[in-house]
Amino acid sequence: MPERKTTTSTVQKTSVTHRVSIGIIAVSLSLISLALGTALFFSPAAGYLFMPPTVTEQSVPSTATAVTLTWTAPGDDGNVGQAASYDLRYSTNPITVENFPQAQGVPNLPGPQPAGSTESVSVGSLQPSTTYFFALKATDDAGNVSVMSNVATKTTSALAEACVPTYTCSEWTACSNGSQNRTCSVTNNCQSGLGQPITTQACTSPAATPAAGGSLSHVVRHIVVASIGVGGGPAVRVIEPTTGKATAQFNVLQSKDRMGVNISAGDVDGDHQPDVVIGSGAGNDAVVKVFTPAGKQLFSFNPYPTDRRTGVDVATGDVDGDGTDEIITVPAKAAAQVKVFRFDSAKKAFTLLAQAFAYDRNSRQGFTVAAGDMDVDGKVEIAVTARANARSVTLLRVKGTQLQTIRRINPFPILFRTGLTIAIGDTYGTGRGQLIVTGGPTYYSDVKIFDINGRYQTHFLPTTKAWRGGVDVATLDVDQDGRDEVLTTSYLNGEPGVRVFRYDPIRRAYTLKQSYYAFARAFKNGFRLGAI
Numbered sequence: 001m002p003e004r005k006t007t008t009s010t011v012q013k014t015s016v017t018h019r020v021s022i023g024i025i026a027v028s029l030s031l032i033s034l035a036l037g038t039a040l041f042f043s044p045a046a047g048y049l050f051m052p053p054t055v056t057e058q059s060v061p062s063t064a065t066a067v068t069l070t071w072t073a074p075g076d077d078g079n080v081g082q083a084a085s086y087d088l089r090y091s092t093n094p095i096t097v098e099n100f101p102q103a104q105g106v107p108n109l110p111g112p113q114p115a116g117s118t119e120s121v122s123v124g125s126l127q128p129s130t131t132y133f134f135a136l137k138a139t140d141d142a143g144n145v146s147v148m149s150n151v152a153t154k155t156t157s158a159l160a161e162a163c164v165p166t167y168t169c170s171e172w173t174a175c176s177n178g179s180q181n182r183t184c185s186v187t188n189n190c191q192s193g194l195g196q197p198i199t200t201q202a203c204t205s206p207a208a209t210p211a212a213g214g215s216l217s218h219v220v221r222h223i224v225v226a227s228i229g230v231g232g233g234p235a236v237r238v239i240e241p242t243t244g245k246a247t248a249q250f251n252v253l254q255s256k257d258r259m260g261v262n263i264s265a266g267d268v269d270g271d272h273q274p275d276v277v278i279g280s281g282a283g284n285d286a287v288v289k290v291f292t293p294a295g296k297q298l299f300s301f302n303p304y305p306t307d308r309r310t311g312v313d314v315a316t317g318d319v320d321g322d323g324t325d326e327i328i329t330v331p332a333k334a335a336a337q338v339k340v341f342r343f344d345s346a347k348k349a350f351t352l353l354a355q356a357f358a359y360d361r362n363s364r365q366g367f368t369v370a371a372g373d374m375d376v377d378g379k380v381e382i383a384v385t386a387r388a389n390a391r392s393v394t395l396l397r398v399k400g401t402q403l404q405t406i407r408r409i410n411p412f413p414i415l416f417r418t419g420l421t422i423a424i425g426d427t428y429g430t431g432r433g434q435l436i437v438t439g440g441p442t443y444y445s446d447v448k449i450f451d452i453n454g455r456y457q458t459h460f461l462p463t464t465k466a467w468r469g470g471v472d473v474a475t476l477d478v479d480q481d482g483r484d485e486v487l488t489t490s491y492l493n494g495e496p497g498v499r500v501f502r503y504d505p506i507r508r509a510y511t512l513k514q515s516y517y518a519f520a521r522a523f524k525n526g527f528r529l530g531a532i
Contacts (some may be wrong), residue, residue, distance in 0.1 A: 064128035075115030076140035083112040083138040131155040165190035169482040197429035197482025226518035227261035229526030244516025250295030265532040266316025266325035282311035282333035310334040317371030317380030319398040333366040356403035358384040372424025372433035374452035390420040409454040418443040425475025425484035440470040460510040462488040476531035492526040
C-alpha cells in the first residue's frame with residue numbers, strides 16, 4: 001500500500017473573534033487518497049461564516065465501489081473542545097448550499113473526537129466509473145450548525161474484469177497408500193484458486209503394478225465415440241475430442257442392422273488404451289462387443305439370454321478402484337437387471353462380478369445406465385433410469401460382489417413420462433462427479449445437475465425449447481483442465497451435431513465451448529455418445 005500523504009489547507013486570516021476549523025484532508029480506500037481542505041468560522045454574534053480554502057487533490061486511483069473520507073476534527077470553541085455530530089453527504093451532481101439537504105446522507109457516522117483528531121469514514125455501495133461529490137457539516141452541543149465545507153470530488157475506478165483461471169492437469173499417479181495425486185497448473189496467467197481442480201484423491205491400491213510411464217486410472221489417449229440410433233446403420237465413429245475430427249469409422253454389427261447401437265468407452269482390459277464398448281439395440285440379441293479405436297474387435301459376450309431380444313445398454317467405470325474399468329450393463333428392453341463384468345486377464349474374458357435389480361422386476365420398459373465417481377473414493381457409482389415413463393434415477397455402488405442401492409433421485413415431476421438420458425461427470429473439478437440428467441423425446445431438453453445426495457445444483461438448455469427430440473449426454477475433460485465438459489447430441493430424429501458445454505464457476509452456468517458433427521448431416525436418426 002503506498003504511503004498516504006497529507007495536504008494541509010491554507011487558512012486565510014479574518015477578524016472574526018472565534019474560529020472552528022474543519023478540514024477534509026484525504027479521501028482514500030486501500031490504494032486511494034484524495035487530499036482536500038476546508039475552514040469553517042464561527043462568531044457568536046454573526047453565526048457561522050465560511051472562508052473557502054485552497055484544495056489540493058492527490059492523483060491516486062480509487063476503488064470501484066467505495067471512497068474513504070479523512071478529515072481533522074474541529075472544536076466547538078475555536079480549536080478546543082469537540083463537535084457534537086457530523087452530517088456527511090454525497091451526490092453524483094455538484095453539491096451546493098441549496099441542494100445539500102437533498103444529497104444522500106451517510107448513515108451511522110461516528111461521534112466526533114476532540115479537536116485535532118483524525119476522523120475517517122468509508123462511503124461504500126458506490127457505482128464504478130462514477131464521479132461523486134462530498135460535503136460535510138458539523139453541529140455543536142448547542143445545536144449550532146456550521147456552514148457547508150468545500151466540496152470534494154472523486155471518480156471511482158472501473159470495475160475490473162474477473163480473471164478466470166484455466167488449468168491443465170497431469171494424469172493421476174498410481175495409487176499408493178490409499179491416495180493418488182496429480183499436478184494442475186494455470187495456463188492463462190490468472191491467479192489460481194477459483195475453480196481449482198483437486199490434486200489428491202482417495203483410491204484403492206491395485207494388485208498389479210502400472211505399466212512403465214502409465215497410470216492405472218487413465219488411458220494414454222482420450223476419445224469421443226458416437227453411434228447411430230434406431231433406424232440407422234451399425235456404424236461407430238471415433239472422434240478426436242479437441243478438434244471434433246473423426247479418426248475412424250467401422251461397423252460393429254451386421255450392416256443390415258437397424259436397431260441402433262448403444263455405446264461407451266473405457267479401459268476395460270487394463271492396457272491403458274481406450275476401448276470402444278457397444279451394446280446392441282432393443283429388438284436385437286443382447287450382445288456386448290469391445291473394439292480398439294481402429295475398429296478391431298477384441299471381445300464379445302452375451303450378458304442376457306439371446307432369445308429375448310432385449311438389447312443391452314452399456315457403461316464403463318472402475319467399480320473396485322483397481323485401475324481397470326468394468327463393463328456395466330442393463331437390458332435396453334426388459335427389467336432393470338444391472339450386471340457388472342470384470343475382465344479376467346488369465347482367461348482373456350469377462351466374468352460376472354455383481355448383479356441386482358435396480359427397479360421392480362415387473363418394470364420392463366427398458367433402461368439405460370451411466371457410471372462415475374461421485375464421492376471421491378476412487379470407485380464409480382452406477383446410475384440407472386428408465387427409457388420410457390421414467391420417474392427416477394437409482395444410484396448404486398458395488399460392495400464386494402454385491403450391488404447396493406444408495407438412493408433414488410426424482411429429477412422431474414412425478415408425472416414426467418418421457419424417459420431420461422443420464423451421465424456422470426466431474427464438471428466442477430472437485431473430484432466429485434455430478435449426475436447429469438435430461439428428458440427424452442417429446443419434452444424439451446432441460447439438462448439438470450444433481451449431487452450424490454440428490455440435491456439439485458443447476459440446469460441448462462443445450463438446445464431451444466422448440467426441439468422435442470431429446471438429447472443424449474456424455475462427459476469428458478476435453479481440454480484436460482481437471483474439469484469435465486458435458487457433451488450432447490440429438491437423441492431421436494435429429495442431426496448428428498455434438499455440442500460441448502463447460503461449467504463457468506464465475507457465472508455458475510454451463511456455456512457452449514465447442515460444436516461439431518459426429519456424422520454427415522444427412523443422418524437424421526438420433527445418436528448416442530460415449531467418451532474416455
